Amino acid sequence: MNSMLNDILLEAKNLKMYFPMTKGLLKRKVADVKAVDGVSFKIKRGETLGLVGESGCGKTTVGRCLLRLYNPTAGQIYFEGEDISKLPANKIRPLRRKMQLIFQDPYGSLDPRQSAGSIVGEPLLIHHLVKTNSYGDYRRRVSELFATVGLDPSMVGRYPHEFSGGQRQRIGIARALSCDPSFIICDEPISALDVSIQAQIINLLQELQEKLGLTYLFIAHDLSVVRHISNRVAVMYLGHIVEITNWRELYDNPLHPYTKALLSAVPIPDPVVESSRERIVLKGDVPSPINPPPGCNFHPRCPIAIPDCRQAIPPLRFISADHEVACIRV
Amino acid sequence: MAALLKVRNLKTQFRTEGGLVKAVDGISYHVDEQEIIGLVGESGCGKSVSQLSTLQLIPNPPGEVVDGEVIFEGKDLLKFGANGEKMRSVRGGKISMIFQEPMTSLNPVLTVGEQLVEMLELHLKMPRQAAEKRAVELLEMVGIPDASARIDNYPHQFSGGMRQRIMIAMAISCNPKLVIADEPTTAVDVTTQAQLLELMKDMVRRFNVSLIIVTHNLGVVARYAQRIYVMYAGRIIESGTSKDIFIDSYHPYTVGLLKSVPRLDEQRGKKLVPISGLPPNLVNMPDICAFRPRCPYATQCPGEGYPELRQISDQHFVACHIDFQGKSREFYAK
Numbered sequence: 001m002n003s004m005l006n007d008i009l010l011e012a013k014n015l016k017m018y019f020p021m022t023k024g025l026l027k028r029k030v031a032d033v034k035a036v037d038g039v040s041f042k043i044k045r046g047e048t049l050g051l052v053g054e055s056g057c058g059k060t061t062v063g064r065c066l067l068r069l070y071n072p073t074a075g076q077i078y079f080e081g082e083d084i085s086k087l088p089a090n091k092i093r094p095l096r097r098k099m100q101l102i103f104q105d106p107y108g109s110l111d112p113r114q115s116a117g118s119i120v121g122e123p124l125l126i127h128h129l130v131k132t133n134s135y136g137d138y139r140r141r142v143s144e145l146f147a148t149v150g151l152d153p154s155m156v157g158r159y160p161h162e163f164s165g166g167q168r169q170r171i172g173i174a175r176a177l178s179c180d181p182s183f184i185i186c187d188e189p190i191s192a193l194d195v196s197i198q199a200q201i202i203n204l205l206q207e208l209q210e211k212l213g214l215t216y217l218f219i220a221h222d223l224s225v226v227r228h229i230s231n232r233v234a235v236m237y238l239g240h241i242v243e244i245t246n247w248r249e250l251y252d253n254p255l256h257p258y259t260k261a262l263l264s265a266v267p268i269p270d271p272v273v274e275s276s277r278e279r280i281v282l283k284g285d286v287p288s289p290i291n292p293p294p295g296c297n298f299h300p301r302c303p304i305a306i307p308d309c310r311q312a313i314p315p316l317r318f319i320s321a322d323h324e325v326a327c328i329r330v
Numbered sequence: 331m332a333a334l335l336k337v338r339n340l341k342t343q344f345r346t347e348g349g350l351v352k353a354v355d356g357i358s359y360h361v362d363e364q365e366i367i368g369l370v371g372e373s374g375c376g377k378s379v380s381q382l383s384t385l386q387l388i389p390n391p392p393g394e395v396v397d398g399e400v401i402f403e404g405k406d407l408l409k410f411g412a413n414g415e416k417m418r419s420v421r422g423g424k425i426s427m428i429f430q431e432p433m434t435s436l437n438p439v440l441t442v443g444e445q446l447v448e449m450l451e452l453h454l455k456m457p458r459q460a461a462e463k464r465a466v467e468l469l470e471m472v473g474i475p476d477a478s479a480r481i482d483n484y485p486h487q488f489s490g491g492m493r494q495r496i497m498i499a500m501a502i503s504c505n506p507k508l509v510i511a512d513e514p515t516t517a518v519d520v521t522t523q524a525q526l527l528e529l530m531k532d533m534v535r536r537f538n539v540s541l542i543i544v545t546h547n548l549g550v551v552a553r554y555a556q557r558i559y560v561m562y563a564g565r566i567i568e569s570g571t572s573k574d575i576f577i578d579s580y581h582p583y584t585v586g587l588l589k590s591v592p593r594l595d596e597q598r599g600k601k602l603v604p605i606s607g608l609p610p611n612l613v614n615m616p617d618i619c620a621f622r623p624r625c626p627y628a629t630q631c632p633g634e635g636y637p638e639l640r641q642i643s644d645q646h647f648v649a650c651h652i653d654f655q656g657k658s659r660e661f662y663a664k
Contacts, residue, residue, distance in 0.1 A: 054519035054520065054521060054522075055519055164608050166608070194372045194373055194546075194609060195372055195546055195548075195587060195590065195591060196372060196586065196587060196590055196604065196605040196609065197604070197608070198590065198591070198604075199589075199590035199591070199602035199603065199604035199605070200604040200606075202592070202602055203601055203602055203604060206601070221519065221520065222520075223520070223594060224591070224592045224593055224594040225592050227592070227594060227598075228592030228596070228598065228602070229592075247598065248598075251594060251595065261521060262520060262521060263594065264524070265520040265521045265523065265524035266520055266549065266594050267547070267549025267550050267552060267553045268549055268552065268593055268594055268595055269548040269549045269552045269576055269588055269591065269593065270552060270576050270577070270593070271552050271553075271572040271573055271576055271577070272573075272577065273595060274552050274553045279524070279528075281521075281524050281525055281528050282521045282524075282525070285489045285491055285492070285522070286519075
């Protein structure tokens with residue numbers, strides 16, 4: 001198990017994703033939206049990396065680049081040791097069998113005119129995982145997948161609108177599992193669900209990980225959920241990772257001023273703990289990624305910024321074996 | 331302390347094709363002066379409908395406030411005509427509301443200045459020039475930088491957090507007694523959420539207003555509310571001080587909610603304990619405890635009919651048939 005944990009499944013190196021902004025009839029390029037601007041991280045086999053940040057920080061774009069749903073502007077993505085960042089389109093499809101995505105919105109991500117069974121079974125046909133002439137195999141596999149995610153296999157014929165939000169998210173999970181992937185990106189999988197249902201989905205994701213040895217990239221804005229499910233957590237701000245560490249260090253010893261502010265902004269449902277917590281309220285809003293501030297792009301809001309912070313983008317550096325931070329003040 | 335608002339046995343129903351929906355089914359609560367109240371529940375539990383009902387903002391048909399009284403400053407608001415002059419002077423004047431989505435509650439074709447000035451002219455009968463001056467002051471107060479220039483901007487020119495600040499400025503513009511904030515921070519990021527909540531707390535102190543925070547986020551009310559009401563399926567199932575609700579929680583639903591969200595300061599290794607099943611469909615609800623199908627103690631539950639709220643300590647009320655003698659957390663601790 002230990003050797004398995006040290007095995008790197010996926011690595012992003014200096015990943016950049018710029019979206020051009022165009023103007024006029026000829027679509028002249030006028031600027032870039034630097035959604036992801038030089039992000040590097042590794043994910044070990046069998047672990048969960050949490051990716052947190054506020055809306056617009058580029059966390060979803062990172063996920064989509066890893067799946068090559070976008071073609072990254074620069075940088076490399078190594079999946080099982082192979083650089084997939086420049087693979088041609090026809091080589092990507094077989095790869096997607098191993099990399100799947102669970103979406104935030106269980107309403108928008110399921111085709112309303114397709115039955116639940118066919119939604120879950122479609123990847124089997126696309127990737128030729130069941131013999132095309134064997135309807136029995138297909139049916140058996142779909143029922144199996146339903147049971148795996150805690151849905152009654154007799155519901156395969158129903159349509160998405162007949163399910164509740166939590167059940168729909170289970171269908172989305174079954175679809176992701178159908179082609180037996182090794183890596184799943186969970187993009188805000190519980191944000192759209194009711195509080196009492198969220199725990200059901202979190203537990204399901206954890207059970208599946210144990211049972212099937214899955215590797216997750218868990219993208220969310222809720223730090224307490226991310227910390228609960230992840231082995232390591234990367235904090236993003238405006239296209240950059242500002243801190244990566246394990247879940248324990250994240251709460252016990254956060255170093256980047258943004259991480260600290262983010263942690264202090266998350267309320268804890270306990271009035272006794274709350275009354276003794278330090279509260280850091282950041283000033284202002286997240287700047288636009290079209291025209292980010294010079295140097296460290298957090299400096300206009302940073303409580304400990306010094307003039308040097310405006311000079312250069314601070315690189316991620318190791319503070320200890322399992323703790324990287326991008327700040328010149330720590 | 332004197333109660334500013336007293337709601338008694340409020341009932342709101344909707345006639346739908348599927349049947350009668352008792353969205354709010356006999357809730358009573360009160361808000362004292364300068365108090366921050368939390369009203370917590372999942373989507374569809376009736377928390378927003380109850381607040382719209384007190385302000386007579388429920389569209390009829392299909393909805394109707396069928397029973398109850400809303401005593402505000404000694405008068406029953408439900409006795410006022412919904413669109414009569416008296417009700418309109420209360421709504422937006424003495425009681426104002428902040429909604430979840432600031433982009434849809436601000437008028438996109440008027441500048442924020444015009445919207446603020448309109449309120450001041452209407453409710454406080456301010457002359458135009460004084461109102462304009464006051465509008466700038468209000469924007470400065472809620473922390474809009476360069477307020478005198480930005481007053482001529484349209485809502486889309488502001489970020490989400492800024493728009494919610496403008497909503498707060500509008501809410502306090504006419505010196506209200508009570509502000510109702512319906513999911514005020516659900517549409518914004520956590521760091522913005524912290525800014526907005528601190529701002530609202532500050533406003534409560536500076537302007538002597540009371541605040542009702544309607545939210546599904548238990549953490550938000552733990553930090554700011556003095557007393558909390560927990561709603562489930564149209565009824566209040568537990569109420570008490572923040573300590574009563576979060577530390578001595580009694581109702582299995584409240585306990586379940588607390589156990590099903592991961593805490594930032596938890597020691598890990600424990601699995602979350604979800605509440606099984608789904609929130610009930612409110613169409614033609616039978617007259618039993620609505621939580622019963624999901625309750626881990628249903629087999630021990632002796633009672634029939636709906637459990638009434640009963641007092642278990644000074645300010646702590648709970649609607650549950652079972653007498654746990656302080657042991658309701660046991661199931662979830664396993």
